[in-house]
Amino acid sequence: MADHVEAPLPALSGLEPAEVAAWLLDRGEPGYRLRQVLAWTWEQCVTEADQMRTLPARLRDDLARTYRVGAIVDTDVQPADRGLTEKALHRLVDGALVESVLMHYPGRPGRRARSTVCISSQAGCAVGCPFCATGELGFRRHLDSAEIADQVRFWAQRLIRDGGRLTNVVFMGMGEPLLNIDAVIAAAQALTDPARFGLGGRHITLSTAGVVPGIERLANLRPPWTLAVSLHAGRSELRDVLVPINRRYPVAAVVAAAARYARATGRRVSYEYVMIDGVNDTDRDAAEVAALLRGHLAHVNLIPMNPVAHTAWRPSPAARVAAFAARLARAGVPVTIRRTRGEEIGAACGQLVAGAHERSPGIIIEAAEPALRTSPRPSRRAADPAKRGSH
Numbered sequence: 519m520a521d522h523v524e525a526p527l528p529a530l531s532g533l534e535p536a537e538v539a540a541w542l543l544d545r546g547e548p549g550y551r552l553r554q555v556l557a558w559t560w561e562q563c564v565t566e567a568d569q570m571r572t573l574p575a576r577l578r579d580d581l582a583r584t585y586r587v588g589a590i591v592d593t594d595v596q597p598a599d600r601g602l603t604e605k606a607l608h609r610l611v612d613g614a615l616v617e618s619v620l621m622h623y624p625g626r627p628g629r630r631a632r633s634t635v636c637i638s639s640q641a642g643c644a645v646g647c648p649f650c651a652t653g654e655l656g657f658r659r660h661l662d663s664a665e666i667a668d669q670v671r672f673w674a675q676r677l678i679r680d681g682g683r684l685t686n687v688v689f690m691g692m693g694e695p696l697l698n699i700d701a702v703i704a705a706a707q708a709l710t711d712p713a714r715f716g717l718g719g720r721h722i723t724l725s726t727a728g729v730v731p732g733i734e735r736l737a738n739l740r741p742p743w744t745l746a747v748s749l750h751a752g753r754s755e756l757r758d759v760l761v762p763i764n765r766r767y768p769v770a771a772v773v774a775a776a777a778r779y780a781r782a783t784g785r786r787v788s789y790e791y792v793m794i795d796g797v798n799d800t801d802r803d804a805a806e807v808a809a810l811l812r813g814h815l816a817h818v819n820l821i822p823m824n825p826v827a828h829t830a831w832r833p834s835p836a837a838r839v840a841a842f843a844a845r846l847a848r849a850g851v852p853v854t855i856r857r858t859r860g861e862e863i864g865a866a867c868g869q870l871v872a873g874a875h876e877r878s879p880g881i882i883i884e885a886a887e888p889a890l891r892t893s894p895r896p897s898r899r900a901a902d903p904a905k906r907g908s909h
């Protein structure tokens with residue numbers, strides 16, 4: 519492999535508006551150019567300087583020489599579930615592959631349609647949960663904030679083209695967001711900045727395997743984002759196996775940190791619990807989870823495990839899931855059973871396997887559901903039909 523590869527240009531979506539403003543000012547551009555560049559980047563979600571039609575040609579050329587407008591090199595999209603789910607495989611500048619998933623929830627009486635994108639924060643993951651396909655891949659590298667935000671810009675641009683809009687973002691794709699927390703916070707801030715992507719903060723969910731210092735940092739920041747904690751076991755001996763980072767940050771410390779986040783933000787914490795047949799689904803397990811979470815501002819989501827190629831573990835039978843849920847409910851812990859869909863593409867929040875080598879599992883769609891109950895974002899500028907087909 520060549521070791522003299524040129525460093526890629528910085529990506530525009532990784533810059534703060536003040537940095538873009540300074541660059542424009544340096545070129546003697548009038549003040550309104552900033553608004554134009556931000557609108558093309560974050561409202562129209564374009565990926566080439568040439569698509570910024572309201573800018574003079576020389577400025578577009580200058581821009582293209584200085585920055586990349588898109589941090590993603592190319593993307594392959596696969597539909598599934600009669601179009602309700604779509605998976606994207608994104609290739610990044612260094613050849614790293616990451617996946618994101620778009621999930622459409624059609625509207626119904628009393629509930630507006632939503633489109634949720636599930637994005638990756640790392641290529642691979644170092645945590646190594648044994649039931650997770652991403653964990654099996656191991657860690658390749660962190661994504662930077664532009665690479666994270668551009669997964670959202672990718673889907674937003676397609677939605678704009680088709681007359682729809684993106685309503686929710688969940689960090690439940692590849693990787694552990696709180697082990698890449700600087701880039702994740704920067705991306706979430708760009709996505710919720712009214713001068714940039716402008717998504718309502720309540721429409722963002724961060725899912726973590728339980729990185730205590732990261733949860734504490736978020737609690738101090740007090741964002742309106744939903745925190746989802748991947749619990750999967752109430753007792754440490756079992757959680758040490760299912761979520762190996764529990765050896766570093768034991769479950770009691772994770773729940774205490776999450777409770778601080780709930781107090782600081784007033785936001786209910788979601789606890790994700792993947793139900794694995796005969797592994798973590800007994801009455802004893804339910805009693806331990808109930809004892810851990812009773813009295814907390816918390817909600818448990820039970821998710822039957824999606825089978826993955828590298829383990830013989832299987833989802834708990836429906837009756838077991840129901841019994842587990844009933845026990846939690848009797849103990850006063852709010853609980854929901856989530857369903858799965860999109861199995862044929864292995865699109866998956868939390869179990870993505872970028873690359874050609876996978877035999878893929880199904881998809882956890884509704885793991886993100888608690889974040890999805892609030893009303894959609896305010897309307898954004900109308901779609902520009904000139905952007906059709908640019909991806």
Ligand code: SAH
Nearest residue numbers: 650693694725726727748790823824868869
């Ligand atoms: N690393 C973070 C976020 C990505 S994983 C975390 O672990 O929270 C997102 C969710 O998908 C987690 O709750 C994870 O436990 C879950 N998940 C992973 N593999 C799964 C599988 N095979 N079946 C069901 N859920 C799975």
Ligand code: SF4
Nearest residue numbers: 643645646647650653
């Ligand atoms: Fe990493 Fe989350 Fe998968 Fe665990 S479940 S290996 S933390 S992506």
